[in-house]
Amino acid sequence: MYFSLARRLITETDKRLLFKAAWTLGARGLWSVHQHKRRLKRGEFFPPFLYLSVINSCNLRCQGCWVDVAAKQHRIEVDAANKTIAEAKAMGNSFFGILGGEPFMHKDLLKIFEANRDVYFQVFTNGHFITDEVAAELRRLGNVTPLISVEGTEIISDTRRGRDGVLNQTMKGLETALRHKLLVGVCTSVCKSNLDDLVQNAWVDRLIEMGVMYCWYHIYRPVGPEPNPDLALSSEEQRRVRQFVVDTRATKPIIVIDAYHDDAGNALCPAATGFTHHVGPWGDLEPCPVIQLAKESIHDSQPLADTFNQSEFLRDFRELTAQHTRGCVIMERPDLLVDLAEKHGARDTTDRGKVIEELRHVTPRRSQYQPGGEIPERSFVYRWAKRYAFNDFGTYSRHFDASKYRDPDAVAAENSGSPSNAAAGESSLPIINR
Numbered sequence: 076m077y078f079s080l081a082r083r084l085i086t087e088t089d090k091r092l093l094f095k096a097a098w099t100l101g102a103r104g105l106w107s108v109h110q111h112k113r114r115l116k117r118g119e120f121f122p123p124f125l126y127l128s129v130i131n132s133c134n135l136r137c138q139g140c141w142v143d144v145a146a147k148q149h150r151i152e153v154d155a156a157n158k159t160i161a162e163a164k165a166m167g168n169s170f171f172g173i174l175g176g177e178p179f180m181h182k183d184l185l186k187i188f189e190a191n192r193d194v195y196f197q198v199f200t201n202g203h204f205i206t207d208e209v210a211a212e213l214r215r216l217g218n219v220t221p222l223i224s225v226e227g228t229e230i231i232s233d234t235r236r237g238r239d240g241v242l243n244q245t246m247k248g249l250e251t252a253l254r255h256k257l258l259v260g261v262c263t264s265v266c267k268s269n270l271d272d273l274v275q276n277a278w279v280d281r282l283i284e285m286g287v288m289y290c291w292y293h294i295y296r297p298v299g300p301e302p303n304p305d306l307a308l309s310s311e312e313q314r315r316v317r318q319f320v321v322d323t324r325a326t327k328p329i330i331v332i333d334a335y336h337d338d339a340g341n342a343l344c345p346a347a348t349g350f351t352h353h354v355g356p357w358g359d360l361e362p363c364p365v366i367q368l369a370k371e372s373i374h375d376s377q378p379l380a381d382t383f384n385q386s387e388f389l390r391d392f393r394e395l396t397a398q399h400t401r402g403c404v405i406m407e408r409p410d411l412l413v414d415l416a417e418k419h420g421a422r423d424t425t426d427r428g429k430v431i432e433e434l435r436h437v438t439p440r441r442s443q444y445q446p447g448g449e450i451p452e453r454s455f456v457y458r459w460a461k462r463y464a465f466n467d468f469g470t471y472s473r474h475f476d477a478s479k480y481r482d483p484d485a486v487a488a489e490n491s492g493s494p495s496n497a498a499a500g501e502s503s504l505p506i507i508n509r
Contacts, residue, residue, distance in 0.1 A: 077456065079328035087286050089256040095217045096258055099195040103169035108464045110167035111350075115468060120390070121383050124351045125163055126172040126364060127151060129184060131356040131426070133176040135201055136237030137226075138306065139264070141299035141365055142356075144176055146426035149356045153183045153190070155373060159354060160191050162379040169194045174364060176356070179204035188216050197222050199262065201241070202248025210255035222260040222291060223249050227269035235268065253286045260332075261287050265316050266295035266306035274319050279327055289330035292320055294443065296406060298365050300427060302437070310441045310448075310484070317443075317450050325453035335403075335442075338461035340449035341471075342442075344403060347396040348470040352389065359424040362392045365405055366412060367430050368421040388419040397474035399481070401467075402444030407483045409437040439483035446480075 084093055111123040129151045133144035151159075160171060171194060178184055178198050188196055195218050202223040213219045225245060226235045232242040252259045261282055263273050272278065274292065282290060294313060297304040308316070317336065324331045334345050345351045346363040353361045359369035360382065370388040373379060383389065395411055396404045404411055413434050415421065423430040452458045 076326060076328055080330070083283070083286075083328050084288065087256070088258050088288065089214060089217075092214065092217050092256070092258055096195060096220065099169050099193070099218065104195075105464055107167045107169050112468065115349075119384055120349060121163075121166045121168075121380055122349055122352045123168060124170050124172070124345075125159075125168065126174055126351055126353045127156065127159065128174040128176065128354065128356050128364060129156065129178055129187070130176045130181040132180050133201075134180070134203060134238070135177070135241065138235050138237070138301060138303045139266075139295055139297055139299060140301075141367060141425075142176055143426040149426075150181050151354070151356060151358060151373075153186050155358060156187045157190050159373045159379060160187075160194065164191075164194060166380055171196050172351075173198045174353075175199070177201055177204065179209065185209070185212055185216070188213075188219050192216060192218050194218065196220070197260075199224065200248075201236075202245040202252070205248035205251050207251060207255070210251050210257060213252075213257055214255045220258045220260060221248075221252050222262050223252070224262050224264070225249075225273070226263060228272055231268050231272065235266075249285070249287075259287055260289040260291060260330075262291035262293065264295045265292050265308065267308060267312070268306060270308065270312060270316070274316055276323075276327075279323055279329060283327065283329050287329065289332060291332040291334075292316055293334065296365055296403065297440075298405060298433070298437070300429065300433065302433075304438060304440075307440060310445055313441065313443065314445065314448055314450065321450055321453050324457050336450075336461075337466045338452050338458040340451040341467075342401040342444035342449075343467045343471070344396060344401070347393050347404070348467045349393055350465070350468070352383070355424050357424060359422075360386070360389065361424060362389060366392075367424045368412065368416050369424050370419055370421050388415070388421055391415060391419065393470070394474050397470050398476050399479045400442075400444050401471055401475060403442035405434070405437065406440055406442040407444070408439065408481070409434040439481075439486045441483050 107123040114121060131143050131146060132148045173196050179200055198219060198221050200221055200223055205221060226232050229242045233239050265274060294308060295306050297307045320331050320333050335342060337343055353364045354373055355361055358373040360371045361367060361369050371382045371386050375382055392415060395415060399411060400407050413431055416431060
């Protein structure tokens with residue numbers, strides 16, 4: 076399998092782009108993690124990876140989207156983006172995730188990539204704006220990988236994303252990127268409506284046949300103004316996705332990303348561990364893209380390194396979250412986020428101004444933390460990589476308190492006055508402090 080993957084990378088991707096990714100994202104990415112570890116030992120903090128939502132606008136209206144895509148357009152301008160990236164580079168960072176809205180609706184996005192050719196960018200996109208001209212420029216620059224979102228079959232995609240013909244346009248953009256020999260990924264927000272179609276070998280085999288080099292499965296989170304909680308996966312379905320990811324990594328010549336488990340299958344949250352934080356379209360420094368609360372901004376007068384080091388809000392978020400769960404706090408304990416915002420006077424970073432109200436109406440549910448149901452990595456390559464570069468960096472050993480963990484299924488059942496899903500047989504996992 077490893078030989079087949081290496082052969083695919085060498086023969087199906089522009090070799091200059093492959094070398095650029097291996098050096099900038101691979102070697103220098105590992106160095107950024109090393110720098111992060113050294114900072115932690117000194118009692119300092121700066122996340123080794125940053126996500127930037129460069130614009131709020133989007134041509135789609137996806138279910139569960141937390142971004143004000145229909146509001147007046149706001150974007151991070153080129154100078155502000157370049158300044159933020161430069162300050163992160165000074166701390167050793169070499170990789171940046173670019174989100175939206177739809178990032179390619181930012182009229183100067185390619186200028187940002189051009190100005191920072193010494194680092195690597197991953198663009199989360201629906202693929203609709205990847206034309207031959209755009210793909211050719213991305214190939215020339217060599218420092219960008221498009222991660223194209225596919226959310227199901229044609230009918231499912233139209234329903235999930237609020238427009239007709241979405242899948243055809245997405246596949247056209249995907250094919251254009253592949254035709255220009257870009258290093259291309261496909262991501263899916265796995266929910267009940269696409270689980271059976273996309274979490275299966277036939278879909279992965281099709282991606283491999285097309286020339287896609289990596290895929291990313293992340294779990295649907297019912298958030299935002301139209302959360303549609305009926306799409307959220309059960310505990311058993313989430314374990315099914317995790318098992319599929321682990322098996323695919325060990326058997327298929329394609330890279331599979333997940334952001335919520337270490338090598339032993341223990342759950343973690345990249346924002347709680349400090350591995351990543353997020354910059355919103357207005358420049359706000361948020362824990363992660365889904366948690367739209369902030370106290371600080373990239374537009375503040377002090378250096379970004381000082382802001383991250385001195386932010387009591389972000390530090391309290393990391394520590395408070397890690398004390399109560401290894402999972403997703405917005406799914407399991409939205410009440411903690413409300414308390415945190417009130418304690419620090421954190422501002423709502425959305426245009427709609429209803430985040431606190433939305434959090435109060437979130438029904439607690441299981442996320443990736445399912446104690447007793449851990450699924451360790453089968454692939455020795457992924458085991459090694461995660462042990463070194465993607466783990467909790469001691470966060471949970473310092474902060475997690477099992478006595479504070481509240482099983483979300485039990486909490487939801489208490490609130491509704493009905494038996495919990497676990498008690499009804501939906502999950503057979505051991506429950507602590509229930």
